[in-house]
Amino acid sequence: MRLRNTIIVLVLFAIVGGYAFVVSHYSETEATKKLLAVKQDDIAKIELKYSDRDIVLERDQGKPWRLVKPVGADADQAQANNLARAIAEGVLVRTVDDKPADLAPFGLKPPTTTVIVTTFDHKAVPAIEVGKSTPIGFNTYVRLANSPAVLLTEGAFSSGMNKTVNDLRVRDLMAFKLDDVQKLTIARDNGETVEIDRDGDNWKIVKPAPAPADDTAVRMALGTLVNARASDFVADAPGNVNQYGLEKPHLAATVVLKNGEQQSMLFGFKQNEQGKSGIYVRRGERAPVYAVAEYVMTSLDKSPLDFRDKTIVKVDPETVETVKVKNGDGEFTIKRAPVGKWDVIVGGKTSEGDTPVVERMLNQFRDLKGESIVADPMPSAQPFGLDNPALEITLIGKDGKDLSTVKLAKISVKPTAPPIPGEPPQRTEYYATSSGSKAVYALSSFSFEQLNKPAPLYMAKAPEPPPPSK
Structure with a gap:
């Protein structure tokens, strides 16, 4: 009996499985119907007609999109390609009315947008008239110019066709690769100029005085320039740039590439339109006036000290x-001992050093950097607490000569403005200077605390006694 039931179940599984295979193998999914029989890559020109504006995009075969109306400008390739894709992939959901008596109820008298497509082979493609969205279903009424019928397409089609010229313009203002830059110059309206040149794989300050540059600071400035994007398109052919503060710009940043090409960005006034907070800019080589976010200028408006290498000692x-x-706590000495060990000497008494702790401290001096250069030369040690430093470390080489002496200070500073509720009434600042430089550096609290250790922390710990035997 049990065997017979098992056989019946297996036969049923075979029948069901076979039916499913036949259905899946021989059935064809109904293809999605499209509004237009056109492929995205075949589109050479797109015209968007609205009640208050016309926008025209076009491209040559294998070339980028460009705006030709209402202004001649480079197009944002991603935006233009998305627009072409949306047109080519517009879905025909269904036909609403083959011969409507009135187009007004569908928002098609007149249409909100008319989309005209031209292909590279000039194949006839009907224009798409876009109406309003349906009350329910999130679809959009459309009509093709070669038919009276009102159709439905997906709701996203309407928003995808609703563009302004600023939506489609390229917003990148400068185009270069960081590794191709040979020189960066930042000139202020007060006459101060910082010139930084590539020196192999590093950077060096040439003006106002020769000095090693902070590679990270230089790369951040270049990154700010190449990543700057227009937040607003102000004027394509300004007759006078005085009103934007660009006749005598507050700041001019210029890059010179290895091939000799030069690109500049000029920064003027802050935007004065209500609700806008950008900075007027223009390319030194081009006429249009744009606006960029305020941080773009503040990120570049740096002093020579900001671009200086901030290495305190190496x-x-x-x-x-x-x-x-x-x-x-006083004075102590750490001295190299045989077999890769160290001794810690306090008050004439020698103790074995904790080698990993000592080596971590020395590794900080491999390339000890400050957070910023406060002044060079230091006008006076007293304001920075360096006349009576909290810590002084002298490194002596194997030949008995001083390699460097570093002084570090920790001071409390009262704010000049009334304290913010919840904030401490004073803040702590850390400064450093070295025998190899006349500069004073701001130091992080972490770097200070890592170096400011008492003698016992450099000593080897006595082994713990074994637990008592039971």
């Missing part, structure tokens, strides 16, 4: 034989 740990430390 020492190879392998060359250090002795470290002399003075801090609030």
Whole structure:
């Protein structure tokens, strides 16, 4: 009996499975109907006609899109391609009325948008008239120019065709690769100019005075320029740029590429239109006036010290034989011992050093950097607490000569303005200077605390006694 039931179940499974295979194999999914029989890659020209404006985009075969009306300008390729794709993939949901008596109820008298497409082979393609959206169903009424019928397409089609010229214009203002830049110049309206030249894989400041540059700061400035995008298109052919502060710009940033090409961005006044907070800019080589976000200018409006290399001291740990430390607890010495070990000497008493802790400290001096250069030369040590430093570290080489002495200070500063509720009444600042430079650097609290350790923390820990036997 059980065997017979099993056989019946297997036969039923075979029948159902076979039927499913036949249906799936021989059935064809009904193809989605399109509004137009056109492929995206075949579209050479798109005209968008509205009640208050006409926009025309076109391209040559294999070439980028460009705006030709109402202004001649480079087009945003992603936006233009999305528009062409939306037209080519517009879906015919169904026919609403083959011969409507009145087009007004569908928002087609007149249409909100008329879309005219031209293909590279000039194949006849009917224009699409776009009406209003349906009350329910999130569809849109449309009509093809070669038929009286009112059709339905997907609701996203309407919004996809509703464009302004600014939606379709390219917003990138400068185009270069960071590795192709040979020179960066930032000139202020007060006459101060910073010129930074590529020096192999690094950068160097040429003006106002030769100095190594902070590669990160330079790359950030170049990144700001190449990534700057127009937030507003102000004037394509301004008769006078004085009103934008661009006759004598506050700031001019110029890059010179390895091939000699030069690109500039000029920064003028802040936008004065209500609700807008951008900065007027123009390309030094082009006429149009744009606006960019305010941070673009503030990111570039830097002093020579901002672009300076902020290395306080650079020492190879392998060359250090002795470290002399003075801090609030007194003085102690860390001295290299045989077999890769270190000794810590306090008050004439020698203890074995904690090698990993000592080596971590020395590795900080491999390339100790400040957060910024506050002044160079330092006008006076007293305002920075460096006349009586909290910490002084002298590194001595294997030849007995001083490699560098670094002084670090920690001071409390009262704010000049009334404190913000909830904020501490004063803040702590950290500064550093070294024997190899006349500059004073702002230091992070982390760097200060990592170096400001008392002698016992550099000493090897005594092994813990074994637990008592039971």
